Amino acid sequence: MSAPLLDIKDYTLDIATFDGPVHVLKGINLSVNRGDTLGIVGESGSGKTVLVRSVMGIGPSNSAVEGGQITFDGQDITRLDPKGWARIRGIRISMIFQDPMTYLNPLFSIGQQISDVMAAHERAAGEGGSTKGARRARTVDLLDQVGLPNPASLYDQYPHQLSGGMRQRVLIAMALSGKPDLLIADEPTTALDVTVQAQVLDLIKSLVDKLNLTVIMISHDIGAIATIADRCAVMYKGEIVEQGRTADVLREPQHEYTRQLLSAVPDIEAKPARTAVAAACRERQPDAPATLLEAINLKKLFKTQSGGEFSAVSDVNLSVATGEIFGVVGESGSGKSTLARMLLRLIEPTSGNVVFAGQNITGLTGEPLRQIRRHMQFVFQNPHSALNGRHTIGDAVGEPLRIQTRMSRREVEAKVEALLDIVQLPKLFKYRYPHELSGGQKQRVCIARAIALNPRLLILDEPTSALDISVQAQILEFLQQVRAEFNLTYVFISHDLAVIRQICDRTIVMKRGEIVEHGNTEQIFTSPRQEYTKALIESGRKTSRAATLQAS
């Protein structure tokens, strides 16, 4: 084998911040040969993005290379001047970005943006510009290649007219327009729907095969890496702790962190060993009603901007038994959050009723509504924005107590400390601000806040989707503990089927605001009745099974 296409040696990078330099990359060693597909996994903030951006020469502005070098095709590109970059960036190395929503200029048409890139390449290569028409033809060709329907008319459309998946395809087309030697994909699928994720991964895989590309792909989703990459590297706190053939790494992880990571991946195939919490719970509270929460013909219409109406949730009926974990799955936009908010009366249903513990709470306002809210609490999808940045953690956890009870200041303090204890956070955290906490810690705070009033029902709206996989596992486990401790009933919303299968007793599947399937979780997974459910499970499997297959 000849020299590797990309060779990173002892690469060390510092970023200057207020608190002094942060060592973001520490002695990175990595090499990629022509035709390789390398996957990089690692938790959020481990330095994956910084690493690949450094390869492109677009790293953070206040960074300093402390040591090591990056060689691309025999050329040292560590300290290249802008002219030198012009010949490499986008032409020989190009990149697909994480979030297709923000990486396209909203004011220019798609075709224009792609053919601009082509023109730039031609100029850099000194080929002299081809005509506009020629570029247009090539652009349309490319759009076709990445599997976009109707590429000719797409040329003149603007990013906002496209769905997320389509935009990601456009970004891929753009990255391919220079026929690069090396393609870097930075979490190309995380911002997309489960079903779309699988399609995009398929596309990348097929392109790799067809065009014989060399690819570096970043993901924190081990399944995705396992699908595409034949080699993989694991990053942890700015270091590469392990690299090798993907199958090897997955089967026999060497590093402690890798092992942890792998064990945290929920397995859609695994039949969970369910503890009979529900039954136990009912035993402890024999007088509790069998049905805690019921929704009858719930419906929500939203006014769209063009003046029409849009039905986010239509005619949903469900009943949640005391002590069970009730799962809600469905693709993004299927109305899960809307449903959850209606159950809590955070938004008004257009029609229908919600019955909580035998009481119809639909018409409640003012004080009775406030009272009922003691008993049902919400844990939000995104812990980063569910906490007021100007309140300390102590304030946040104590807030429900101050609002709903007449506890004295000291009692509140004591209770807050107790709660922090329950969610396994040090007491000192009550003086901290949310931005000083990690995502997982913040989510614990949110849970502490939710259980402060000893509620009977917790509605969890994708409580882990904003968190890293390893953290997700912790939180899930923790939720189970809390439930046992407080006799809680959960409504658990997720788009991650593996998670649902792991913890839910009964599940409903939602599609475009309607329930398409409901029943026992196991039953749904083993014998789905609807095509939609099947497709959902299948695409979940694609990422997840690959991981387990290769691992086993």
Place this chain on the structure above:
Amino acid sequence: AGAFERTDDGTIIVFGGRQAIPVLDPHVRYDWSTRMIQQAVYDALVKYEGDPAEVKPWLAESWETSEDGKTWTFHLVKDAKFHNGDPVTAEAARYSFERGLKLNKGVAWMLKDFLAPEGVSVVDEHTVKFELKAPYAPFLSFLPWWFVVNPQQVMANEVDGDYGQKWLTDNAAGSGPFKLGRWEPNVLYEVEAVSDYWKGWPQGDNRPAGVIYRLIREPAAQKAALQRGEADIVEGLTSDDYVQIEKVPGIVIQDHKGMTTFGIKFNTQKGPTADINLRKAIAYAMDYEALIGIYNGAASLETSPLPDSMKGHIAVEGIPRQDLAKAKEYLAKSAYPEGGITLDYVHVAGLEEARRIGLVLLDNLKELNIGVNIKPEQWPNMVAAGSSVETSPNMTSVYTTPISTDPDAVAYQYHKNSWGQYYAMAYYDNPQVSEMIDKARGSTSWDERAALYADIQKQIVADQPEVFGMLQNRRWAHQDYLQGFSFSPVRFTGEVDLYPLWIKEE
């Protein structure tokens, strides 16, 4: 280079003034800028000229009065004609007086109490007769401000019986030495010389082709315009500017003693100033020299309520001058022996000198432990406040320019009938004085009147309804090549007789 422009007809003089001319109609408005142009485009039966001002025959070549002083007959010149060629007839004169009286605006107040519209009649084509309701000595002294308009033109442009008011706002129907040229309200107003003016031109072939009255609102801009040669004559510079610019070669300052009196009117009916001792105290505390100083010497102290150049003026002895001892003496006699009060001093917003006099007053009254609250007010608001005893301020600074040279023009301001007018803000009430004024204006004998006015002046000074201030000089600055400037104190501040002006070209 001069500002004037040479045209085929001659030169055009540029006059820089600070005040706009919104309405030109001679029977509707008058103020100095308006009247300057009115005087240029219209003629009246008679005209004021010279210093001291005298009434000269103009459209009327002669006139006579009846024995009882109630009937006046005027004989018009035969060759006068309006700008459109129509002859100026007795009917035109009659119509103009009727129009002025009926409109009841602007100049109407001067005659309306003595003359009804029907009192004016045409005797023959060139003779017009006025029959007054009662003898009125100052009658003639008002006539220079009653301009004659061309009835044909006016009536042709009448809308809804408005006596052509709308049209005359920025058009003219006169017979004067100039006719209207470019008329750009708020920017410039041009008058063009009438080459065959019926009365001819005193400067002969040197007569200008016209005059542009250009609005230059800022004193600094005026000065710059003069220095840069963008204006031939300007008015309204600050006193300090006049001093400064006098030294500039090629610039001449016209500095004349005027008739505009300045007084600080007390409210003699309400509040602390109803106390004559307090009024006297203030009058004696005032630093009169500072008043002159504010004008850089271009002013003279009042020696009587009447301006110096007015007929019948006497220098009243014992008119207060600064004397702190006396001031304190009077204060001790007043209801406020220790002072300790604060009085309002109201002046017209934007009037620089009045403001500064307020500062002087404030400074002087500190000696008496009296505070002064200087309040600038918009003119209409000040007048409105002054129109009732209740709201009339403690002290108001008032400039008054008598409209005629007759002593009645000033004396009547102290008559009780004038209450409500801005110049009577003092609400001065001395029945004896009112009686003497009435007597003097009805009398046809000058000697009798002169004696009455002397008494009136003494009594008013004794009653101290105001601090008698100073007479400010009238000043203009012009280029030395501007000739024919003639001053007459009866004109308003800033107003210049454009008729005799001309430019001497090297």
Place this chain on the structure above:
Amino acid sequence: MSNLEQTAGRPLAFRERHASQLRQLRLYSQMFRGSFSSMLGLTLVVIFLILAAIGPYIVPFPDDIRGAVHMGSRLLPPSSEHWFGTDEMGGDIFSRVIAGARTSLWIGIVITGLGALVGVPLGVIAGYKGGWIRACIMRVTELFLAVPGLALALAIVASLGPGLTNCMIALAIVWWPGYVRLVEAKTLSIKEELFVESARSIGARTPWILWHHILPNCMSPIIVKMSMDMGMAILAAAGLGFIGLGAPPPAPEWGAMVSVARSYMPDWWWYSFFPGAAIFLTVLGFNLLGDGLRDILDPRSRTR
């Protein structure tokens, strides 16, 4: 984390309890100190505040502030005795300019204070409540905003009559809508934040949410705007003073001084120069300060 656990046993010192706030403050002050223009602004504002506080007691000619007349020393050029020269009444311009700081400070505080006092509650209510309440408040606000403030203020003062109080009333009347718009927009976006919904889900009443969640999060832009507005209000008041509708004599108000001084151009340039420069420096100071505050408090809304 281990040392944290150790300290948990004993009561915490102030420093420890407020470590986060202190760190934040340190960060702010470091960022602020790092910017030359912010420091310049702060310096100017501090000088201005000091002058406003003690100015009248330290000036060389305290009588001149209240309009003493010295006809003998009129319009003298700057000298060692009269640093900024004298005015048309022989008043010491230096003394009057220094004393003007207090007038201007007062103007600034009253106008921005009233503006914020009226505007912020309305903005919060409009943004949070929505519906017809919002429609009403915002219609009126937009109406005010559709007419440039200076033109409207001119009309108001002309009608009320000139004077410092009227001038401040007029400017306060045109000033509040700016706060309504700012706070309303901010509230609208904060309202959508999850933490507000979270507060609602635990049963918080509206006043609680407004006070504990919405208002604190609006505070940064409000503070920034108020500090900028201090300058802009002083500038606007000076503009009205210049037209002749501001503070009456002999109050040492900078705008009025320039207005009078304008007639004394160009030969007595110092008369208009120094009061004008005082306005400029003060407004500059508040603007720079506001800019600096924005950079550290509210970095995302740098646009306005």
Place this chain on the structure above:
Amino acid sequence: MLSFTVRKLLTVVGTMLGIAVLTFVITNVAPGDPARLVAGPNATEDMVETIRSEYGLDQPMVTQFAIYMKDLVSGDLGTSIVSTRPVLDDLLRYAPATIELVLVAMTLGVIVGVPLGMLSAVYKDGPVDHFTRILSISGVAIPAFWLGILLQLYFSVDLGWLPVSGRLPLVTRPPEMITGSLLIDSLLAGNLKTFNTALSHMILPAVVLSFPCLASILRVNRAEMIEVLQSDFIVAARAHGISSRRIVVIYALKNALLPTLAMIGLRFGWMLGSTVLVETVFDWPGIGLYAVSSALASDFKPVIGVTLLIGFFFIIANTLVDLAYAWIDPRLRRA
């Protein structure tokens, strides 16, 4: 589209009526008495009364208001009691001067402000940036009237390069009025000399008026450029090898232009407001001066008229800005 236009039109009319109500109320809170002013100093009470009744000032306020609103709906803005002319006529006479001044100043602000803002964003923390930052903060802080006076002092009086005030030298006959703009009219008339003099009169007031506007445009554009240059899609464009020039001048500028446009709309109204100061300093015969002199005479119909007109221009400007927005931003374009 039609309903959109109609809606827009209705809001404009509504706002105008609102402004009329607002200004009428505001200008009538304290009673001034313009009738006295125009009646002249010596007028007797009955003469003042004549004028009051002629202008309806003797009616109760409510009646005056009703009459005013009724007239307004039929396009009559009332009569100025000082000039005795219909306010609308006066406005039509003075508006061109103001519009011309404001447009020139605005153009100046945009063509200087936008590129400078762009430059200082690109060379952030460089010398250009420092210079423009000082410029922009000073521009907002400097009192326009004072700047005007200083410039007059230096350029007109000291150097004698530019005229002190006014729109044209008085001996220059203005070109035949076609558009109302002296610059355009003189060009149309082919009179270059008049054009030059008109331009020289325009320079100082336009600079003074545009300075704060320039400053804030610069500020917004700089801030936006900095923000946009850090945004993801610019990073992407860089990564795809698009040249820096193109990125700055085309990709980023277009995005930064949106908030800048909003600022331009805002500043337009602001400028119209500051004409009351600048026109006073430069004796510019426009609506600002008209408003000031009318306000000082307690003649409120013209003040209301000017306020309405300014409000109207402001709405127009903002509508144009909205259109420009839609033109630049495809997300706002309607199907």
